[in-house]
Structure formats: structure tokens, C-alpha cells
Amino acid sequence: MRVRSLEFGQRAQEAVLDQQLQRNLQRIGVRFKVGRDMAFAALEDPEGLRNLGRAIKERSLANLPHLLETLEAKVKEAGGTVHWACNAKEACRIVCDLAKQRAVRTVVKGKSMVTEEIGLNQALEAEGIEVWETDLGEFIIQLAGEPPSHIIGPAVHKSKEQIAELFAEKLGSPKAQAPEELTKIAREKLREKFVKADMGITGANAAVAETGSIVLLENEGNIRLSVTAPRIHVALMGIEKVIPTLEDLAVILALLPRSATGQKLSSYTSIITGPRREAELDGPEEFHLILLDNGRSRILADPDRRQSLYCLRCGSCLNVCPVYRKVGGHSYGWVYSGPIGAVLTPQLVPARLARQLPFASTLCGACAEVCPVKIELPKLLLTMRQRLTEDPNFDGGIPLLVRLAARFHGWLLTHPRLYRLAMDGARAASRVLVRDGRWLWLPPPLSQWARNRHIPTPARPFSSTWPKLKKELVQGGEGA
Amino acid sequence: MKVALFVPCIVQDFQPQVAQATARILARAGVSVHYPKGQTCCGQLQYKSGNWKSARAVARHFMEVFQDCEAVVAPSGSCVNMVRKYYPELFRDEALWMDRALELGKRVFELTEFLVGVAKVEDLGARWRARAVYHDSCQVYRALGIHKEPRALLSRVKDLELVEMEQADVCCGFGGSFSLQFPAVSEAMVADKVAHILATGAELLISAEISCLMNIGGYLLKQGHRVQAVHIAEVLAHGGE
Numbered sequence: 234m235r236v237r238s239l240e241f242g243q244r245a246q247e248a249v250l251d252q253q254l255q256r257n258l259q260r261i262g263v264r265f266k267v268g269r270d271m272a273f274a275a276l277e278d279p280e281g282l283r284n285l286g287r288a289i290k291e292r293s294l295a296n297l298p299h300l301l302e303t304l305e306a307k308v309k310e311a312g313g314t315v316h317w318a319c320n321a322k323e324a325c326r327i328v329c330d331l332a333k334q335r336a337v338r339t340v341v342k343g344k345s346m347v348t349e350e351i352g353l354n355q356a357l358e359a360e361g362i363e364v365w366e367t368d369l370g371e372f373i374i375q376l377a378g379e380p381p382s383h384i385i386g387p388a389v390h391k392s393k394e395q396i397a398e399l400f401a402e403k404l405g406s407p408k409a410q411a412p413e414e415l416t417k418i419a420r421e422k423l424r425e426k427f428v429k430a431d432m433g434i435t436g437a438n439a440a441v442a443e444t445g446s447i448v449l450l451e452n453e454g455n456i457r458l459s460v461t462a463p464r465i466h467v468a469l470m471g472i473e474k475v476i477p478t479l480e481d482l483a484v485i486l487a488l489l490p491r492s493a494t495g496q497k498l499s500s501y502t503s504i505i506t507g508p509r510r511e512a513e514l515d516g517p518e519e520f521h522l523i524l525l526d527n528g529r530s531r532i533l534a535d536p537d538r539r540q541s542l543y544c545l546r547c548g549s550c551l552n553v554c555p556v557y558r559k560v561g562g563h564s565y566g567w568v569y570s571g572p573i574g575a576v577l578t579p580q581l582v583p584a585r586l587a588r589q590l591p592f593a594s595t596l597c598g599a600c601a602e603v604c605p606v607k608i609e610l611p612k613l614l615l616t617m618r619q620r621l622t623e624d625p626n627f628d629g630g631i632p633l634l635v636r637l638a639a640r641f642h643g644w645l646l647t648h649p650r651l652y653r654l655a656m657d658g659a660r661a662a663s664r665v666l667v668r669d670g671r672w673l674w675l676p677p678p679l680s681q682w683a684r685n686r687h688i689p690t691p692a693r694p695f696s697s698t699w700p701k702l703k704k705e706l707v708q709g710g711e712g713a
Numbered sequence: 714m715k716v717a718l719f720v721p722c723i724v725q726d727f728q729p730q731v732a733q734a735t736a737r738i739l740a741r742a743g744v745s746v747h748y749p750k751g752q753t754c755c756g757q758l759q760y761k762s763g764n765w766k767s768a769r770a771v772a773r774h775f776m777e778v779f780q781d782c783e784a785v786v787a788p789s790g791s792c793v794n795m796v797r798k799y800y801p802e803l804f805r806d807e808a809l810w811m812d813r814a815l816e817l818g819k820r821v822f823e824l825t826e827f828l829v830g831v832a833k834v835e836d837l838g839a840r841w842r843a844r845a846v847y848h849d850s851c852q853v854y855r856a857l858g859i860h861k862e863p864r865a866l867l868s869r870v871k872d873l874e875l876v877e878m879e880q881a882d883v884c885c886g887f888g889g890s891f892s893l894q895f896p897a898v899s900e901a902m903v904a905d906k907v908a909h910i911l912a913t914g915a916e917l918l919i920s921a922e923i924s925c926l927m928n929i930g931g932y933l934l935k936q937g938h939r940v941q942a943v944h945i946a947e948v949l950a951h952g953g954e
Contacts, residue, residue, distance in 0.1 A: 242895060249901040555884045559901045593895060595888025595902075596761065597851035612802075615761065622763030636764065643759045643767025646722075647774040649751040656726050681896040686903070686931035695720050695729035699748050702733055706740040 234352045234380060238566035238578055238587040245560040245593070257392050258558050265385070265552040268495020269603060276491075286488045287606040289481045290543035293473075294533060300442045300475045301524060307445025311507025313520035321351035324525050328353060328434070328467055329360050331521060335465060337362060337431040341423075343449065343456035344368035345436030346546060347469050347525060349381060349568045350581070353434070365426045367455035372419050376403045382562030382570065384548035385493050390561050423455070433459035433517065437470035438546070439485050440522075443478045446506040447522065450490060450499040457501055466508070466517040472524050473533075473542040485545065488605040492547035528581045537616050541576050543606045550600035550610060556593060565590060572600040576613045579629075584621060588629040591617035653696070660691035714832075716744045717782035719821070721789045722754040723923050731923060734950035735788045735824055741950075742834040744784075752778045755792040760799055762890055769810075772800050776813050784831065785821045788946045790853030790922050793823045798856065823853060824946060825862040825921055835869050840952040842872040846915035847945075848906075848929065850922030851884050863921055863945055870948060873917075878909040887928035903932045910940060918942045 237244075248254055273279040293300055305315040318324035332340065340362055342348065354364045354375075366375040370387040374380065377399055381387030388396070393412050400406045406418045435456055437447040447468050449456050460466045476482060482504075490496040509516030532538050551557045551571030562570035567578045567587070575594055579587040591614045600610040621629025622636065645652045666673050667690045675683050682688065716739055720732040739746045756771030775796070779785050787793055800814035828834050847867060853859045867875050886892065886902025906929055910918055918933070918940050920926050930942025 245895060246897040249897050555886065555902055556898060559898050589894075592762075592891065593898075595851070595884050595886060595891050595899075597884035597888070598855040599851075599882075599884070602855070615763075615799075618761070618763035619765050620763075623765060631763075639759055639762055639764040640767050643756070643764065643771050646753040646756065646759075646771045649753055652753050660726070678893040678896060682893055682899075683931075683935075684896070685900055685935055686928065687934040688931060689727040689927060691726050692729050695725050695732040696748070698729060698733065699736075702736055703746075703748070706736065706746065709740070 234349055234568055236567050236578070236582045236586045238582070238590055240566055241560075241564055241589045241593055244564040244566065248560045248564050253392065253395070254390060254561055255559075257390050258561055261383075261386075261389055261552055261558060264389075265494060265549070269492055269549055269552065270495075272491040272495040272497065282484065282487060283605055283607050285484050286545075287543060287608075289476055289484055290606050293476050293481075294539060294542055296477070297472065297475070297533065300477060301472060303442040304440055304445060304475050304522075305524075307442065308507065308520075308522050309445075311445045311520075312510070313445070313507045313522055316521060316523045318523055318525045318527070320527050321525075324351045324469060324523055324527070325353055325356035327523055328469075329356055329362075331465070331467060332357065332362055332432060333360060335431065335519075337465065339363045339365070339426060339430045340432045340434055341365050341367050341426055341430040341459045341463060342371070343433070343435035343451065343459045344371050344387065345434070345469060346381070346384060346568055347436050347471055348434065350527065351469075351525070353469075365423065365430070367423050367427070367459055368451070369416060369419055369453060369455075372423065373399065376400070380563065380568065383551055384546050384569065384571075384573075386548070390563065427458045427462045430459075430463040432465045432467060433461075433463040434467045434469070435460060437468050437474055437522075438489060439482060440470060440475045441477075441479055441482050441504075442475055444506055446504045448482060448486075449503045449505065450486075450501070451503075452494070452496075452500040454501055457503060460503065460505060460517065461515045464517055465519045465521070466505075467521045467523065468505075469523045469525060472526055472529050473544075489545050489547050492545070492549040492603065492605040532580050538580060538613065540608050541573075541580060541613060543608050544573050544577070545605055547605055549603040549605065550608075553599040553603050554594075555597060555599065556595065560593075572610045572614070573608070576610060576617055579617055579621065579627070584627045585630045588621050588631065591615075591621065653694075656691075656694065663691050714744045715783045716746055716827075717779055717785045718746055718748045719752060719755075719779065719785050719787040719792065720748070721787060721792045721923060723927070724788060727927075728923055728944070731788050731944040731946050734944070734946040735786070737950045738824070738828070738837055738946055739786060739832075741837055742828055742832045744832060749778050749782065755795045757791060757795045757799075758889065760795065760803065765803060769803050772796075772803055772814070773810065776800075776810070776817055779817060779821075780813070782820065784827070785817070786824055786827045787821070788824045788921070788923065788944060790823050790850055790857050790859065791924060793821050794852050794856040796821045823857060823859055823921065825853075825866055826857070826859050828949075829862040829865055835865050837866070837869070837949050839869075839949050840871040840873075841917070841948055843917040844874045844876060844913075844915045845917035845919050845948075846876050846878050846910055846913045847881075848878075848885065848910075848918060848920040848922075848925060849881050850920055850925045852924075853921045854882065859921070863919075866945065866949060867919065870951075873948070876913045876915055878913050878915075880905075880909055885925050885929050887924050889924065892928065899928075900932075903928055907932055907936070907938065911938065916940060917948075919945050919948055921945045
């Protein structure tokens with residue numbers, strides 16, 4: 234998918250002015266955040282569960298090569314095929330080759346962020362293959378020709394009225410308003426595709442190494458149809474999704490739906506091990522698992538950034554992020570949005586193209602409070618800021634002038650006398666610009682700040698008033 | 714007990730009355746206040762803008778200035794969090810400085826946590842007749858876990874009626890350089906915060922974090938709302954003897 238993260242500032246500005254979008258984003262809090270908090274409050278030891286989840290991800294990643302090889306062996310044992318893909322291009326090529334070799338004409342897809350990451354739909358369509366998203370949210374944004382705006386609710390930025398209009402325009406349906414009606418229209422459309430499809434493509438919420446299984450969570454049942462109706466099932470997953478055992482899975486299953494939607498368990502949880510066996514009634518004839526790196530091993534190699542890979546893709550950090558809730562997912566300009574997107578994007582795409590994202594946060598810490606595996610998102614955001622500013626391997630393209638200004642300011646702060654002189658000089662100079670405690674003129678970006686906010690003017694510094702105050706405190710018998 | 718006053722850079726040159734109030738309160742709490750020379754800033758801006766080399770230099774300077782102090786108190790949660798949580802991060806590869814940072818971190822306190830937790834004083838004899846709402850800054854509440862202390866102190870202020878606002882724990886949108894880099898988003902966030910403040914009918918907005926006050930107070934002032942934004946130190950030092 235094309236990276237448009239450099240447009241963050243502009244898109245964010247448009248987003249805050251888009252009243253319809255603001256109303257749609259408001260709903261996220263009600264829909265997800267409240268449910269999440271209730272689901273965790275009902276647990277006996279929510280902290281303990283989160284610690285356990287984090288420990289599992291930590292252990293899995295420390296052991297990743299071994300786990301992936303075990304997974305591969307077990308998938309083969311179960312009759313499946315495993316493919317390794319270095320990058321997006323390679324992953325797309327593997328899927329397209331499979332489709333062409335097996336004369337696939339129609340593909341149905343379950344919701345998968347990783348296929349958005351590699352731009353799989355476009356690659357298949359370029360080969361003349363028909364691709365249908367079967368998750369309702371994905372179906373909606375596919376019709377609209379948009380990327381997802383949320384990890385869990387791809388179409389969360391649209392109201393039901395907007396969806397009704399879209400359906401009327403693209404599917405020629407009557408302008409129905411009720412969500413039930415709209416769902417029915419989508420369902421009818423997709424049923425024929427399920428029957429027709431030769432290949433089902435899904436992501437994976439997790440993979441269990443000991444059994445060679447992939448795990449898929451959903452609420453609509455479309456994934457079940459996608460993986461059982463067509464003759465071929467292809468699952469794609471990032472290499473960081475593998476965990477050792479079914480016992481570990483129990484912990485992930487307790488955390489993920491609670492964090493994502495506030496559910497104890499999703500309506501459907503599928504644990505899939507290989508293709509259809511002899512004498513089984515349904516399931517695909519072939520099962521393929523594609524393990525995708527696409528920059529993940531580089532993240533793994535850096536201890537300071539490794540925890541970016543713990544992410545379960547639950548979306549809870551988006552739901553509580555005050556910045557995400559103002560700017561929406563599309564402002565982030567790529568697949569992953571919100572705090573985790575701000576951390577992941579500059580690591581998965583050329584850093585320069587996403588250099589603004591780690592700075593697009595107030596570091597308020599709400600994300601770290603809800604993350605099911607306790608990813609220290611503020612710390613990661615700070616780390617990415619440092620990398621983009623100081624690490625040549627992460628060329629953030631931050632202007633030299635900006636960096637020199639920061640350095641000069643830092644240097645001044647270690648020379649108290651000079652710093653005092655500079656501040657006193659600035660205060661003297663500012664008198665020209667201040668009338669009645671207000672600034673007559675300010676340079677950008679202060680001028681934008683001051684458009685709707687008063688900026689304080691320099692006062693007589695505390696240090697010069699201290700000697701007198703100190704005397705007063707001593708005379709008042711209040712110690713000094 | 715001897716307490717060193719740490720005056721954050723914004724307070725020093727833009728809000729000196731907050732440092733004056735802090736000194737008065739500490740004296741009233743029965744500790745001896747002194748003001749170490751040569752202090753400038755904690756280096757938060759350098760650190761948060763990704764300039765860690767500069768941040769380290771500023772942090773070293775800070776540690777030198779305050780090295781012999783029994784306790785250091787600042788009217789700012791973000792600066793205390795910087796010293797306590799981020800200095801050790803900054804000096805991960807420099808054992809000596811790391812030890813110094815950890816050591817100093819134990820002796821640096823945010824004003825309200827020092828008053829309630831160390832000096833064991835809640836009633837400072839202050840009086841302010843107003844309906845007030847307290848804003849939990851992310852840096853004070855979420856980062857440092859300070860939530861009860863300011864309320865305990867404010868509940869002892871005579872004639873002050875303290876009310877709570879909706880979504881009190883949501884960020885006001887300042888975020889330092891964030892508000893300069895993305896002014897429109899920051900402004901939309903502060904507008905939400907102000908709507909919640911106005912809904913309480915409070916005439917006074919109180920916070921323990923100077924940067925939030927600059928943001929929220931600056932918005933209140935420019936929009937002509939009749940809510941006064943004050944630092945908790947100014948309230949605690951007010952009208953009492």
C-alpha cells in the first residue's frame with residue numbers, strides 16, 4: 234500500500250474540521266472503550282493476565298527462529314504448505330503464482346491487516362482475478378476504494394447514512410437506512426461470491442507452533458465461510474504472530490477479544506490445522522501458510538524496538554488515544570494507525586516517509602494503560618523520535634537547522650550565565666512586540682498556536698526576586 | 714529539613730509567581746527552602762524532540778546543580794517525571810551517571826506529593842472563595858500516579874468548592890512540541906477539555922502542571938471565558954495565614 238504519512242499534518246487538520254467524521258469518531262469511545270474497561274474490570278486479576286500475555290510474547294520472540302521452524306514442520310505434518318516471504322512483493326508473488334497455477338478466478342478474503350500492508354488485492358486484480366472482501370467493514374471500504382481506518386473496525390469512520398448512500402451508488406440498492414437492511418444487502422451480495430470462489434485468503438490472529446495451527450477470531454462468520462467454501466485456503470501472517478503452545482493461546486484468547494471489543498470471546502474462534510482430511514465433509518483441499526518478514530526481523534534485532542512486535546492488533550490503543558480520536562485513522566497515511574501505527578509505520582516503510590508520526594502524540598500514556606500486552610508505547614514513541622533525529626540508519630530528514638537549534642538550546646542550558654543573558658535579552662527585545670500583556674506579532678509556528686490561545690509574555694524572572702523573598706520567609710520565622 | 718526549590722524553565726521566565734507561591738508554601742510547611750544557583754531546565758524538550766545527546770548534557774548539568782540536596786521539589790509533574798523516569802533511561806550505557814540519576818530520582822518530588830507524602834501537611838491555612846475544578850495532568854496523574862494528593866490539599870482550602878469534570882483523565886492536547894507541530898489537532902483537543910470544564914460551572918481551573926495550564930488557560934483567556942486558570946501552588950498560598 235502506498236505510504237501517505239507525510240500528509241499527516243494536512244489530513245489531520247482537515248479531519249478535525251470534518252464534523253461528520255468527528256461524530257463518527259465519537260462513537261468509537263462508546264462502542265469499544267467502555268466495553269473494554271468493563272470486560273477487564275470483571276476479571277479477577279487483569280494485571281496478572283496482561284503480564285502473562287506480555288511474557289508469552291517476550292518468550293516467543295526470544296525464540297522466534299525455533300518456533301517458526303517448529304510451526305513449519307507441524308503445518309507440513311498436517312498436510313499444509315509453508316512459504317517464506319521476505320517482503321511485500323515476494324508475498325504477493327507467491328499468492329498470485331498459486332492463484333494462476335490453480336486457475337483461480339474469484340477470491341474471497343477474511344479481514345487481514347497484513348494483506349493491506351502488502352497491497353495484495355491490487356496485485357491479484359492486476360492478474361485479472363476478482364477479489365471480494367467478506368468482512369462487512371472491509372466490504373464497505375472496498376466499495377468506497379479506501380484503506381481501513383481502524384485495526385478492528387476498518388469502516389469505523391463512516392456513519393450508517395454514508396454507508397447506505399455508498400450501497401445505493403455502488404450496488405444499486407434502495408436507500409435503506411437500518412443497519413440490518415444494509416447487512417442483508419451485503420450478505421446477499423457476498424453469498425454468491427462464497428459459492429463461486431476458488432480461493433479463500435485470511436490473515437491469522439496467532440499461530441500455535443506445537444500443533445501447526447492458525448487461529449482466526451471473528452464476529453460475523455464470514456471467515457469460516459472463506460476458509461471452508463473455496464478449494465484453497467491461503468493464510469498470511471507476520472512472523473511475530475507465532476506462539477509456542479495451546480496453553481499460551483488460552484491467554485491470548487482471554488486478552489484479545491476483551492481488549493478489542495470488550496467481549497469475553499469472539500462469536501467465532503477457529504483453530505485451523507492443515508487442509509481437509511480424508512473422510513472429512515468440509516474444508517479446503519489445500520492449505521498454504523505464508524510467513525511474512527517485511528521488516529520485522531530488523532525490528533526484532535533491536536532490543537529497544539522489539540516490543541513493537543508484541544502487538545496483538547486489538548486496536549485498544551487507538552480507541553483511547555485522544556489524537557487518534559480527533560484525526561481518525563486515514564490521517565496516519567498507511568495501514569496501521571493510532572499509537573501503534575505511529576510506532577510501526579516508520580519501522581516498516583522507509584522512515585523518512587513516516588517521520589512525522591512518532592511526533593504526532595502528546596505522550597499522554599492512555600495507550601499504555603490499555604495495551605493487553607503492556608507495550609510501553611510512549612517509550613517506543615520517544616525511541617523512534619530519537620532514531621529519526623540522531624540515527625543515520627533512520628534518516629528522518631529532519632532539517633539541520635531544527636536539529637542545530639535544539640542543540641544550541643541544549644548547550645545554552647548547560648551555561649547558566651549565558652542562558653540568563655539570552656533570556657533577559659529576549660525579554661528586552663520582546664517589549665517591542667508586547668502591548669498590555671499581549672503579543673502584537675509572533676513567528677510561526679507560535680502564531681498558529683496563538684490563533685486561539687493566549688501565549689504568556691516574559692515576566693521578571695523568579696531568580697531576581699528570590700533574595701527579597703528569602704528574607705521575607707526568614708523574617709516570617711518560616712525557615713530558609 | 715532542607716528543601717531545594719527546582720524552578721522549571723517556563724516558570725522561571727513566564728510564571729514566576731508559581732515559584733514564589735511554592736517557596737511560601739514550603740516555608741509554611743515548616744521546611745527550610747533554598748534555591749540552588751545555576752539551575753536552568755531538566756532537558757525535557759531535548760529528550761522529547763529526540764535530541765538525546767543534548768538532553769544528556771542538560772541532565773548532567775541538572776544533576777550537578779542538585780547533587781547535594783536533601784530533597785528537591787518542583788511545581789511541575791513533567792519535570793519530576795523527566796528526572797525520575799527518563800534520566801535513568803538516558804544514561805543506560807553510563808553506569809556512573811545512571812547511579813546518580815537513580816539516586817537523585819528518589820529525592821526529587823512534585824510539590825503536592827512532597828507536601829502530603831513527605832512533609833505530612835495537608836492544611837496550609839489557605840482560603841479562596843470559588844467553585845473550582847482540578848485538571849489531572851497526564852504527567853502528574855498517569856506518569857507519576859499523583860491523584861489523591863492534590864485533592865486532599867484542595868479539600869482543606871477554606872471556602873473552595875471542588876467539583877469534578879467529565880473525562881478528567883483525557884489529555885488537554887498540549888504535549889509540548891506537539892502543539893506547535895500540529896496546532897489544529899492540539900486546539901481541537903483543548904476545546905473538548907474546555908467544554909468539560911465549562912460544563913461544571915467552575916470559576917477556577919486548578920492544575921499541578923504548568924504546561925497544561927498554559928494550554929488550557931491560554932485557550933480560556935483568548936476565547937473570553939470567565940474561568941481563571943491557576944497553579945495549585947497559587948491556590949495553596951492564597952489568602953491564608
